[in-house]
Amino acid sequence: MTQTAPFPPDSGHAAIERLAQSRGIGTAGQTLEQILANLLTSMLLPGTNAPLAPGSPAVGTSGRAAREDHVHPLPTPAQLGALSKSGDSITGNLWVSSGTTSYALHLGVGNDTNTSLRKAHDGSFGAAAFAGVATINGPVLHGFAGGALGTKQGASETITLRWGVNTIGFLGAAPIARPTITGSRGGNAALASLITQQAALGLVIDGTTP
Structure with a gap:
């Protein structure tokens, strides 16, 4: 009679069964030949879904093989941390x-x-x-x-x-x-006012006499 899974824990068949289970392949009631066929299929069958976009690190659960010419989508500005809208901010310099x-x-x-x-x-x-x-x-x-x-x-x-x-x-x-303005103002009120105001602005130094 052909033996089916589950196999005795210490048998070589059991090791193959555990490998199949680790790949998510059900083994209950299957013969060793069926388990091996499913394992080979899972290891050799290439993936059919498009590669995932960048995201959080994860081990993954798929048993499919990746095609050598597969291409991942380019990350979006938001995934790269780019500022894209009002209210976004940069922390640091x-x-x-x-x-x-x-x-x-x-x-x-x-x-x-x-x-x-x-x-x-x-x-x-x-x-x-x-x-x-x-x-x-x-x-x-x-x-x-x-x-x-x-x-x-x-x-x-x-x-x-x-x-x-x-x-x-x-x-x-x-x-x-800053230049110093010297000499006599000669009683000229307008000249005196001009020099005084320029001195107040810090443009000149008033060194004149009345």
């Missing part, structure tokens, strides 16, 4: 690089003392908040030894305002230290 780390653009978001838009690895210039100037509660444009404001139209560049360390220049003039 943002680095935008052209491939050279020293030229990367760094966007740091924090409190009043460390929010900045600057070149990577160099906090000496950029747009940021000054921690050491308590009276300025807002963005500051700063450079290591100077800076400028102007216009750029293709290759044409025009500097309207340029500054250095405690120096400034307007309309293309080289930055100079």
Whole structure:
């Protein structure tokens, strides 16, 4: 009489039966030949479903073989963590690089003392908040030894305002230290008012006499 599963635990047939069960192949009432045929079918039969999209790691339960030319779908922006809608946010700093780390653009978001838009690895210039100037509660444009404001139209560049360390220049003039106005005002009220107001703005030092 042909023996069918389940087989005696210590027999070689039982080991094959356990292998079949591990692949989810029912063995109750099957002969050894039937079990072997099902095992071979499960091991050699290629998959027929499309590959899965990226997701959480999992061992999987299918006993089908993967085809060598199978192609997984490309991940969506959301699966890659891309920002796609209003309300999305980035935790931590943002680095935008052209491939050279020293030229990367760094966007740091924090409190009043460390929010900045600057070149990577160099906090000496950029747009940021000054921690050491308590009276300025807002963005500051700063450079290591100077800076400028102007216009750029293709290759044409025009500097309207340029500054250095405690120096400034307007309309293309080289930055100079704050000038001191000297001499006599000769009783001219308008001239006296002009010099007084320029001094109040910090543009000049009033060294004149009445």
